[in-house]
Amino acid sequence: MSASNQNFASDNVVGASPEILAAVAAANGGAQASYGADEYSRRVENKLRDVFETDLDVLLVATGSAANALSLAAMTPPWGGVLCHEESHISNDECGAPEFYSGGRLLVLGGAGAKLDPVALKTHSLAKIGDVHCTQPTCVGISQVTELGTVYSLAELRAIGAVCRERKFRLHMDGARFANALAALGCTPAEMTWKSGVDVLSFGATKNGALAAEAIVVFDRSLTEELAYRRKRGGHLLSKMRLIAAQMDAYLADDLWLHNARHANAMARRLADGLRGVPGIVVHDGCDANILFCTLPQSINDGLHAQGFHFYGDRWGPGVVRLVTSFATQAADVDAFIAAARSLSSS
Template sequence: MNANQGRSPAMQHFASDNYAGICPEALAALLAANDGHVRSYGDDEWTLRVADRLRELFETDCDVYFVFNGTAANSLALAALCQPYHSVICHQLAHVDTDECGAPQFFSNGATLLAVAGEQGKLTPEAIVEVVTRRSDIHYPKPKVVTLTQATEVGTVYRPDELRAIADTARAHGLRVHMDGARFANAVAGLGLSPAEVSWRAGVDVLCFGGTKMGLPVGEAVVFFDRKLSDDFSYRCKQAGQLASKMRFLSAPWLGILENGAWLRHAAHANAMARRLAAGLAEGTGLPALFPVQANGVFVRLPGRIEAGLRARGWLFYNFIAAGGARFMCGWDTAPETVDRLLADIRELAAESA
């Protein structure tokens, strides 16, 4: 049933950066944490240390919680920011709206996502103002939150001035700002700025900092820069089935990638692989990237025969129809050779098609 039967089990793919396994630094920390009896539910030294480390990384006294996955991280954070009769403004390609099976609505018990259009997968102040001012009657959920994805679902990133403009607009309309940072590391690496500049200094209230796509086995961090918003958030996590008993195995891997900068190196590598791919596509095949390659994804409109040919050769990748093309994601472990092999296959297929 699997397209890559018969090929090497070690074949790499571009379907998602979550196809990659655990990076060495995270694994080493996990193994180091597997020593003897340790208090459960987060009352352990690994968890305390990594929370401190994140406060250092962000250069601010933020509140940090570890949950199992991105669906839960985003949904719990949004639920903490709004009531069931409120609405959350998001981009129409936002993962929270398109790929979480209604999780934000479930966790918030009914909050509405209001999806708006925007170039390059990005929200704009204008679009936010338009949707916030469209209705003000009681028959329509009241806007309360703006959520944006950094890096975006199409591999672009918000610059601090763009974030600031959005946050100022949000503030002016009484909205909170949430950032879905499933690929926050890739955004930070892509921008070459500090994590603080790309988040709270630009007006973000809550960040869901993705761990899995950075090379962890499981787990994301919810980071509250505005600590008033995290009142009783640990109870919220517990009730929602998001409090790990053996928390050390969620938190220790974070230590592993944070303590030596591995998180940023891996992200930079994935970004470099995406640029390598985009460059190869543009040069070798004349297939331009649909969006600026600012993080670890490349989107391209593939001729049908090339797409079919790639799948026949065992490559796994998604068609992101709403974004207008095929999506190729690079991970922390994507090898240059893998990129080059993909490019070679595309070139071959293009030549056959011609």
């Protein structure tokens, strides 16, 4: 077994889908207009309009951090604040990029399973509205899938969207694992986004098979012009944008994005089911997509690492580890992890 097949640390550790690599190679030949005026970018925009069943605008970027930070900056004035969960990626893993690009602040809230509670959100958003001395909440940021592997239900999304409409907040969705969430819910992309009140989506592809390709999907098109200038000013308008667009074009072709996500989710379920039968291991609830948390005895933790398995721990509490599956994870990889854990448990 290769080292990569033993790596459950993240869905970032694997390479790209062969279909996407082939698409980049094909797009590399000949000449195309630069800075997003190429045929691939136009095709991606049309495909995403079909996927989401509405008119929208698309701005391609290379990283999720860029997609999130630029989107939030367009929604947040320097005196504004982004209401988000304390466990969210934008709060803990963006090195302050949302604040850097917007000049505003992140206003963090709690909530079970790393999900914002609509009732708490409504209560908090009343605090000091209109008080010139205080940061003013102007938008809400949610992660779908969350950092704890949970997925907002449609009812939860609609409830948050209703609070945003009532408070005149805009709503941003960090969809780094958007396809995994969609596969988990079994709904339509439209239902999970603009029909629930989402104004801008960071539509992720990198974690699910792309080389480096993310899309800012703009449902509130009044934000598009500002986003375009912010993308250029922030250094994220690539001159050879066709090589980003070709990745997204292949990602959307023949439902590759959904196939990859469904496979990753199925591997996580297989892993969770197998580990539940290992004495001493506690599998946590909330494995909604492709992220699994469990508590391992230290002997099993150490033994798995010694055998070359990779995964993260320590951040979430004593003995708690995170296991992530991807489109490239195979059933044999999962079964090898479970067998190793069972052997360590019995010894």
